Amino acid sequence: MPSSFRLGLCQITVEPSKDINLLSAKEAVKNAVSLGCSLVCLPEMFNCPYGNNFFPLYAEEFPSGETIKTLASLAREHSIYLVGGSIPERDQTNLYNSSFIFGPNGDLLAQHRKVHLFDIDIEGGITFKESDTLSPGNQITFFDTPFCRVGVAICYDIRFPEFLRLMALKGIQLLILPAAFNMTTGPAHWELTMRARALDNQIYVAAISPARNPQADYIAYGHSLVTTPWGEVLVQADEKPRIITADIDLDYLTKVRQQLPLLKHRREQVYCDKK
Numbered sequence: 001m002p003s004s005f006r007l008g009l010c011q012i013t014v015e016p017s018k019d020i021n022l023l024s025a026k027e028a029v030k031n032a033v034s035l036g037c038s039l040v041c042l043p044e045m046f047n048c049p050y051g052n053n054f055f056p057l058y059a060e061e062f063p064s065g066e067t068i069k070t071l072a073s074l075a076r077e078h079s080i081y082l083v084g085g086s087i088p089e090r091d092q093t094n095l096y097n098s099s100f101i102f103g104p105n106g107d108l109l110a111q112h113r114k115v116h117l118f119d120i121d122i123e124g125g126i127t128f129k130e131s132d133t134l135s136p137g138n139q140i141t142f143f144d145t146p147f148c149r150v151g152v153a154i155c156y157d158i159r160f161p162e163f164l165r166l167m168a169l170k171g172i173q174l175l176i177l178p179a180a181f182n183m184t185t186g187p188a189h190w191e192l193t194m195r196a197r198a199l200d201n202q203i204y205v206a207a208i209s210p211a212r213n214p215q216a217d218y219i220a221y222g223h224s225l226v227t228t229p230w231g232e233v234l235v236q237a238d239e240k241p242r243i244i245t246a247d248i249d250l251d252y253l254t255k256v257r258q259q260l261p262l263l264k265h266r267r268e269q270v271y272c273d274k275k
């Protein structure tokens with residue numbers, strides 16, 4: 001099993017046109033591959049502006065949707081693992097915020113439906129209610145590669161430590177998080193939350209945002225980043241369209257876990273004790 005590999009994060013701008021978004025995604029994935037990446041990731045809602053008025057209009061069904069077919073053929077064409085950010089997915093009468101993950105032969109390896117819906121109302125900041133149009137998923141998601149076990153969650157899911165701990169206990173070593181924090185929560189919590197989840201689970205965390213688009217109703221923060229199992233930021237973009245890469249080193253992860261054995265030192269019985 002190779003002990004390191006290169007990860008590519010495609011921070012593309014999301015426009016009102018789905019066609020333009022698919023072209024940007026294709027171009028960015030091609031560029032990430034030319035930089036030597038074998039696992040490539042796109043942002044949350046990369047084919048659709050982030051808004052309840054857009055989700056039903058841009059939603060696609062598996063496997064016939066245009067974006068879904070594009071992702072499968074991109075993975076096959078470049079022979080890569082592709083975490084297809086997320087898109088609005090229609091399944092009968094429900095809509096989900098879903099990530100489709102494809103392997104090097106273009107087969108679907110996993111699908112994650114955002115579990116924690118972003119229903120918030122921050123005074124002087126931002127109000128959003130995903131549950132006006134979306135339904136929640138109900139499970140954790142991970143898949144295996146020749147390099148390591150990879151977990152996938154979407155944006156607000158990262159704020160729930162119990163959820164990430166479940167994934168860590170299933171053996172994930174890298175979390176891929178398509179995400180779109182905003183101009184209120186991004187500056188306050190983006191880096192802190194990614195570093196905290198990486199540190200407490202001793203995993204790599206890669207969070208992929210859309211580039212900041214000041215014309216959008218919902219303005220994404222940008223700053224896609226990768227953190228190490230030690231809680232450091234390995235690489236971070238600014239707010240512009242960028243491709244960033246990171247070499248994920250599984251020997252380093254093992255060393256951190258050996259020297260500071262947090263997962264082994266858990267006292268589950270104490271945590272479950274009901275007084």
Ligand SMILES: NC(=O)CC(=O)C(=O)O
Nearest residue numbers: 118155156180181182185
């Ligand atoms: N957009 C989200 O799902 C989450 C977010 O912006 C935040 O947690 O902050």
